[in-house]
Amino acid sequence: MASRSEQPLWRDGFFWLALALTVFAVAPFALPGYFWGANDARHHVYFLFEFNRLVEDGIWWPRWSPDFAFGYGYPFFNIYGPLSHFVATLLLRFGGFSYTAAVETVFGLGIVAGAGAMYAYIRSWVGRHAGLVAAVLYTYAPYHLLVLYVRGNLAESSAFVWLPLCLWTFRQSVRRPSLGWIAGAAVSYAGLLLTSNLIFILFTPLLILYILVLLWTGTTPAPAWPRRALTMIRAAVAPVAGGLLGIGLGAAFLIPMILERNFVRTDQWFDGRYNFRDDFVYFYQFFSPRWGFGVSRAGPDDPIGFQIGAVLLIFALIGFVVAWRSRTWRAEVTVLATAA
Missing domain, CATH: 1.20.1310 (5 helical Cullin repeat like)
Structure with missing residues (x-):
């Protein structure tokens, strides 16, 4: 008889609990007008409009966006991963969703699916209880919430x-x-x-x-x-x-x-206000409880926060100590902790 950690996910109660506990992260997307406050929120609605228009024209794999760049066109989907907008287009065309609702739904589906994926991964080698904890921490990690609610980055x-x-x-x-x-x-x-x-x-x-x-x-x-x-x-x-x-x-x-990368002016995304050298995070910012809205800028006084989160740090320390005492887990956890 298979152990509970080896049974199918759909028969695992902890898996469904992990999905259910994402409700607090998904719920804000149901608030009227809340979504528009994020940095790139409305941009993704524009991207979806263009993507759907191209699909309606019979272009099932859009690459060139003719309405961008003041009507001159831009190869946006040639350099920007299209899968999330493809899913939103399916919701728009076959689910009767509005443009905004389709984008918000993809955000929500990503939250739920991400929790389920993390649970499945951790369950496969540590166990069900650890999988549930990992799924919750993954969902409510400050950086994850930052990507969702501050940056509004769909991809x-x-x-x-x-x-x-x-x-x-x-x-x-x-x-x-x-x-x-x-x-x-x-x-x-x-x-x-x-x-x-x-x-x-x-x-x-x-x-x-x-x-x-x-x-x-x-x-x-x-x-x-x-x-x-x-x-x-x-x-x-x-x-x-x-x-x-x-x-x-x-x-x-x-x-x-x-x-075709040489046909796109990528230099404009690496100079001036987009110079990545000005956006490196200061070490203390990883531990600062500051939370705000805006964009990253040169210097340590960013209006948004880059905290790892006290809860994540505590659980990470506990997990690393436990893993270090186990020869089976030591190498894997060390690699993941070093990468983090």
């Missing part, structure tokens, strides 16, 4: 779904290789790419390092190094296949973005 908030899904499916493809987990890894990796290419770029090195640690800790030290290396190579087939298939699924977006 990045939707990427919160794919991050734990990638960690879960790639971990399972190493520990329990099968066609199902390879397919899951491929879909998760492609989903992240098609949702937010920036998060995809930042996350990929961490994912590779995580897989290497899983390969190293998942093999029993052999008398001879070549034998252990061969075992690791065999175990790497499944996650590598998942990653390559994921890139293949996202090739329609990835290849044009790379090959």
Whole structure:
């Protein structure tokens, strides 16, 4: 008989509890007018209008936005992950949603799905109780709430779904290789790419390092190094296949973005007010309880907060201490903690 941590998610009461506890994060999107206060909120409504218009014209994979840049057009969806707006378009066309309601619903679905994904990931190797705690902390992490309610970034908030899904499916493809987990890894990796290419770029090195640690800790030290290396190579087939298939699924977006990057003036997003060198977070800001609205600016006096959160820090410290005492979890948790 399978343990509760191995039973299907839909039969796990803690999974449904994790989803239900997201209600406090989703509820504000139901307030009239609340959504418009976020930095990029109305922009995503404009993006959805353009995306839907192109779909109505028969362009099922929009790349060029003819109404942007004062009517001169702009290859917006050639460089911005289109998946979240594609989901919003489905809600708009087949669900009878308004433009604003469709965008708000995608935000809400991302919150719920992200909690479920984190629960599934942590449950698979630590247990149900830890999975529930992780799902709640993930949902109400200050930075997650910042992305939702202050920045109003649809693509990045939707990427919160794919991050734990990638960690879960790639971990399972190493520990329990099968066609199902390879397919899951491929879909998760492609989903992240098609949702937010920036998060995809930042996350990929961490994912590779995580897989290497899983390969190293998942093999029993052999008398001879070549034998252990061969075992690791065999175990790497499944996650590598998942990653390559994921890139293949996202090739329609990835290849044009790379090959046609010189036709887009990306320099305008790295100079002046968008100079990333002015936006590095000061160390003390990670621990400052400040919370506000606005945008990041040069210097330490940002109107918005970048706090990690006292509750997250406490649970992270407890989790790290517990994991360090376990040889089974030590390496994995160390990699994730270092990346964080």
